[in-house]
Amino acid sequence: MPANILVDYTRPFSTLWLKRCADNLLRARGLQQKELNVLLTDNPTIEQFNRRWFNRPWPTNVISFPMDDMDCLGDVVISIDRAREEAQQGLTTLSNRLVELLVHGFVHLLGEDHERGPEDALRMGHMEFELKKTLFRRNIMADLCINVDHVATIRQARGGVEPEPVVAAGMVELAGADGVVVHLREDRRHIQDRDVRLIKEIVQTRLTLEMAATDEMISIASDIRPDIVTLVPEKRQELTTEGGLDVAGLERSVTDAVSRLHDAGIPVSLFIDAEKEQIEAAKRTGAECIEIHTGRYADARDEKTRDREFDKIAEMARLATDLGLRVHAGHGLNYQNTGRLAAVSEIVEFSIGHSVISRSVFVGLERAVKEMLSIIKG
């Protein structure tokens, strides 16, 4: 049974990652048949729970309510306010802190209690450590999110109504993709504003909106509220996104964009080159995620260069994961070069567009998506 995430908070709050983590926690313990309820709330509400059930009149960070039930493991209540304070004190992101609190609450539901004594505290700490390792390092398969921009490119070639990218979004989901990606470019060369709105309405997995960090785009994103925004650099003359965002050089403005998107309840990923300096800067901006630009690996003309670019991606994915960032990858990936990257366990999501949409012309969209899924999850 999938985990239920409920939000009772003053502002909109994306539950995407916590849901994924909660489902994976159940799976990691072989408890996927059980129900798990997670309530995200604020300090006044958790204080009421703490006072009423434990006679402790202060806002705590997490409370677990185990359920003595065949079908339900129990409820975990987490204060977003406390998690935010603790994230700032512990120099981590809000998402990471929420995941840590979820793991803590989950282990309580399993019957562990650190307050029983030092041995119990040690055992509980060890269990939490192992579960976090599973979640952050992942021994589950990476997700595949399909970029449907090029369906819109064909539509725009005639300025008409077909093919419809909104239909493509539904079809890629039906074929098993884990999410849909669109890039709303400032020049609107393919995806249009209405496409983003309609796709957001219909997706049942998740929608990633790629965009430049401009006022216009931040305002559109805050209004439509995709599940995640990926900030990319944009030049009008380029054919496609060339090179990653220079987060190290633009740290102040990127940090500002990240925090404005966070204020709208939207998690943020930064599309960057596989470089230490960029990853460290990305971490400082408060973004939850990076997407490693795989273009240089994909475009390598000889094996030696490809090997070198691959090693760089794998090493930087490890570094980013160690810093607590989630790692996505994309650009130029196709049916030949994706398999090798799929073995890099720190990469938890692939964003692929052009090769899948191109193949769909010959084999159909469903088959094109399924073939890519089998490379990534196979």
Ligand code: PXP
């Ligand atoms: N990720 C980002 C940030 C991109 O800008 C693009 C291209 O729109 C992709 C992934 C997908 O690249 P491709 O179309 O080459 O698969």
